[in-house]
Amino acid sequence: MRIRPKGVGFTPRLICWMGTGRHNTKEGTMTSTTIDRVRALVEPVVSDLGLEIYDLEQRGGTLRVMIDTPPGSESGVSLDTIAVVTRLVSRELDHEDPIPGKYTLEVTSPGVERALRTPHHFTREVGKRITVRLADPSVEQRRVEGLLSSSDGSVIVLDTDAGPLTIDISAIDKAKTIFEWGPAPKPGGPRNKKPRQTGTSTTDLASSKDSGTDAEEQP
Template identity: 35%
Template sequence: MSSGKPETHSRVTPISHLAFLITPGQVPDATAIGALSVATKHAALHALIEPVVAAMGFELWGIDHLSQGKNSRLVIYIERESGVSVEDCADISRQVSAVMDVEDPIPGEYRLEVSSPGMARPLYSLDQFTRFQGHHVALKLRTAFDGRRKYQGLLVGVEGDEVLLQLDGEEYCFPIESIDSAHIVPQFDD
């Protein structure tokens, strides 16, 4: 699609690199999780929850740990080719809850929610961005680029560790580390 404007490219610079990495299969000591950075806490929770979800025949699509004051929620998104039922979510919730009770990785009280990603599914990994190439997405950056943090456009693809987004005839390259959150924007035909 040509809008008459010349195609240009903008590149966002990553803001930081992780100083602590958790490899797949490595489950950190739960008492240490409280002292970790947000990204590292997320990786630690993923390492704790993913084996439980996989053992039950599901893909762990993603995890959101949302904390506002005294209210804390752990949202787990699960995926399976044949779909996800309410019973599946309840079964996963019981199993994950048992592991979380033993490991106790989140200080204080929190609400555990298990769901399918849905139509406006969040995107967490480069593989997920690749799977949804050609769809419209909304991104929120960790820090502003070109005076803004929110972008919405067509997901062109992935190059290396960068997500390519096209909007208003311009292509933007966002390193995955610069993206705070992203989700599909469903398009409905008239």
């Protein structure tokens, strides 16, 4: 099954942020050219720290720079790192002044359940479980959930309980990853078992050695 757009495009929406840094500078809406200029300034800063730009947008008077660790990393972005990026990006923006008007800089990380609003986001999160809300309110099942098995930049494939589902990215209104907790350890499992007792402990070996030495010293 494939879901195509029905007169509604992809609506960009962010869901959650963590670790915010703010800096007041000189309100307007960024054009694509301005976004490219800001990205060109920010990208080297985050790249030098081993990070990536996950998202970049301006809403009202807020310029939001969302950073993340590369795909497959074992850890996320710390608050200390966000503070460092905020300071460095703020300095670059003050020096180059790429945005006319007054705005607030906000540096964040996407968190464990992150919004998917660009084709790159879907490609980046292949292999994770996601939930999708379709833009067309007339469809029978507007919200679907499944494992994101593939994405080619224009369509995604979800492995759902009902089988594979192909969806045009332009038909999606809202999507995000789902954080899954690992299974709890079973009672009596390996973590709860006491270590097996060996025949001789280290102390026992030392005692035996001492006893043997004493016996040899006796006439």
